[in-house]
Amino acid sequence: MIAQRGSTAFYVIRRTDGRLCYSMGEVRKHLTPAQREAQFRFGGGDCVDPRIFPSRAMPVLSHAFFSYRIGDSEARFGGLQGFAADAVEEIGVIGPKNQIAFTIPVADNVFSAGKKTVAGGRGIVALGKDGDVLWVQCFAIGRPPPAAQFPKGGCGRYKNSPPPVLPPSHVGTVPQPAQGPLVVQRGSGNGVSVVVHGPQVEARIRAITSTAEALLRGKRGKVNLTCFKLVKVAGREYSSGVGVPRDYGPVISARLGSLPGTTFTAPYDGCTLTGLYGRNWNDGHGTHDAVEVPLTPRGRRYFTERSVARDLTWLARAHVFYDIRYGVVHVDAAGAAQHLGGNVVALDGPQETPPVGKLGIWTGDDRRIVLVEQAPTGRRFYLDLRHGLIDKTNLGEF
Known part of the structure; x- marks a missing residue:
């Protein structure tokens, strides 16, 4: 600095x-x-x-x-x-x-x-x-402005300075490293099969549910094909991915490994198909994407744990939770669970863990609220809120 x-x-x-x-x-x-x-x-x-x-x-x-x-x-x-x-x-x-x-x-x-x-x-x-x-x-020069509100007509006596002129570079072509073997991956999930062949990714829709098809098609018939890999940063695992929009159809393909300005190449840990739709807590669409295709065991675990992490995150920002989170109303854990309904259960303490498939809530003094959920993998996720702000959490990777 x-x-x-x-x-x-x-x-x-x-x-x-x-x-x-x-x-x-x-x-x-x-x-x-x-x-x-x-x-x-x-x-x-x-x-x-x-x-x-x-x-x-x-x-x-x-x-x-x-x-x-x-x-x-x-x-x-x-x-x-x-x-x-x-x-x-x-x-x-x-x-x-x-x-x-x-x-x-x-x-x-x-x-x-x-x-x-x-x-x-x-x-x-x-x-x-x-x-x-x-x-x-x-900035008030050149092409017609993108909207009438943007300046045009120059800056009067203040004329743009000419751009820098650099001498031609005589550096030779940098030899490219030899490419390794062609990466081929296959996987399936939610009625869709995915084949990765080097930079080319192809998703074939075989037997998806009518609900999933409606989510993907939407009103515009557009979907996003995304593939990701899990990377370690400062000792933590994060997903890094590239996605492209495509027309909905029985076969959706893209060359993800050759997009300009990227070096994102296979192998991937998983791929998804998503439509242009919003998501809310307990909205009936669940916390998984419409189509999730794991390509490795790590990818399968990621999809499972991300779904649980989303359940906590989406509840924390949901309208139905607003009054409880920010102290507009004051209820104990049992009252909060009854108000929220669904799979929410009251916890006896902030260190308690609910059964798999349940979202636990505990309330304490000084407007402290703890939300807890356990993934089928055994991992415990939590959000510790104080005065409406997230004080501690282990959801940062998602």
Whole structure:
């Protein structure tokens, strides 16, 4: 971390190949243990060729954006924060009249206007020590704007700076590593069979239920074919996957291993087919996807445990649980279980575990609520809520 402005931290990260990456992240205080565990230090970032930034041709890395609401006559210009080269003293914001609406000081090579936005903002200007214009980024040019609220017509006397020009690279072609054996996998589930043949994935619908078919077809006849693998990060197992939309049909296929910008290749732990439908707790559709096809024992276990984790997560955010969670009404565990119905049972203590297939609830002093469920694999999942906030949980992997 090189600097902090308000609740935003600025990071410069050196990759193993020596290139620098620039990232920002939110700094939050008074978090619960669960919130601290789930928090990511880094937000979006840019890994830039050092010949481009920082340079005279590009002395600023900005994360500015436009937003508007229905009914607004003009978009608001926000995200006024980023990184700047040594020569930049201030960042000027070009307002709706093509004049500098206000300036943001640069210190420690970073700048931030916090959450401030400018209605009708058009771009930014890098200003030097004597107020000289070093660089301009005007967004009100080029193609027709995506909506009438976005700026157009240029920025007056502030003309866009030309892009950096780099000399041609003479680096030879990097030899590609030899490809291993072609990965072939097969699996079936929920009336669908899946064959993975290298980068190609094919799902054949054979005998699915009418309910599953209705969920997949929806009103648009579109489905998502997704395959995933389980990866370890900091000692924990997470799913990493790639999915693509496809038309519903008896055969649904895609080349997942050859999507541009990805290196996601087989073997996979499982694949799913999902439609364009919403999910709610106890909505009758269950907590599994419409079609789940495990391709490994790990994938089968993941589907089983994810279903249980979803049951807890979806209840915690359900409308039927809102008044209990946030203390609008005060009930004991038995009263909460009766109100929620379904498979919910009262627990005698926060360490108790309900039988498989039941969701346990315990309530205690100081507005503490514990939700517990046991997966058929034997794993115990829980959400420990205090004053409506998640204090502790082991659902982070899902």
